[in-house]
Amino acid sequence: MMAGFLSLLFFGLCAGQELRRDESLPRPSIQALPSWVLPASSHVTLRCSTPTGEIDSRDIRFTLRKNNASKISSPDSPEGLAEFHLTDLKTSDAGEYTCEYRTESPTRRSLLSDVLLLLVTGELPKPSLHTHHRGEVTAGENVTLQCQQPRHVIDPSMLALLKKGTSTPIMVQGPVGVETDFSLPSVTRRDTGNYNCVYYLPMAPFLASKPSDELPIWVTDSPGATSTDYTTGNLVRLGLSAFIAVLMVAFLVEAWWSQRSSPRGSR
Structure with a gap:
């Protein structure tokens, strides 16, 4: 009987170790789209994700929690991202949401994301x-x-x-x-x-x-900023005009010098 008790205790300890949060895993993030402040009867998407490239996302499964209690588990999330769709929002949907994820082989459990507060307006x-x-x-x-x-x-x-x-x-x-x-x-x-x-x-x-x-x-825009913008534009245009004028003069001088230095035809 003692052997059976020890076996159960050992199994419980192993299971507890599998559920322990692994601080080496990157913390997931959570965001609400289109917003975390929404009217009743609207829809919201809660998106959970892991940092890109920091973990093999082929065997990840996310869990969404509300007020620190499990709410929804996602299917496998091969891209390291899961979306939870809440439709026809009610006041009872308001609360503090977090998400976590688990990996397989070995089974590890991430830290919780930062808390996202979802508000459903209209009660006050x-x-x-x-x-x-x-x-x-x-x-x-x-x-x-x-x-x-x-x-x-x-x-x-x-x-x-x-x-x-x-x-x-x-x-x-x-x-x-x-x-x-x-x-x-x-x-x-x-x-x-x-x-x-x-x-x-x-x-x-x-x-x-x-x-x-x-x-x-x-x-x-402030009047000073507008005036400065106009002044800068004018200076740029004046500088460009002067540059073109210098080029034209240089071409004329070069043409005159070439004509003067070329051999004259016989008389």
């Missing part, structure tokens, strides 16, 4: 977003966007500044009173776009508000 009243720079903004200026939560919201929450067309929030921070400022220092034309903000509870069930109304920001 929407905030408002304001700025003193509504409309056009000159490049180089500092722009402050102010997200204001409804005054009756008392639960501690986080706020995220979003920009249409980007997959991740521009900024995330805790509230400072009812109004929270997001600063965009020294804006450039790349900051042009439509912005909104949401607030959310940073713990289960991760309820999130409706997005605020969009606030358009249009960044234009």
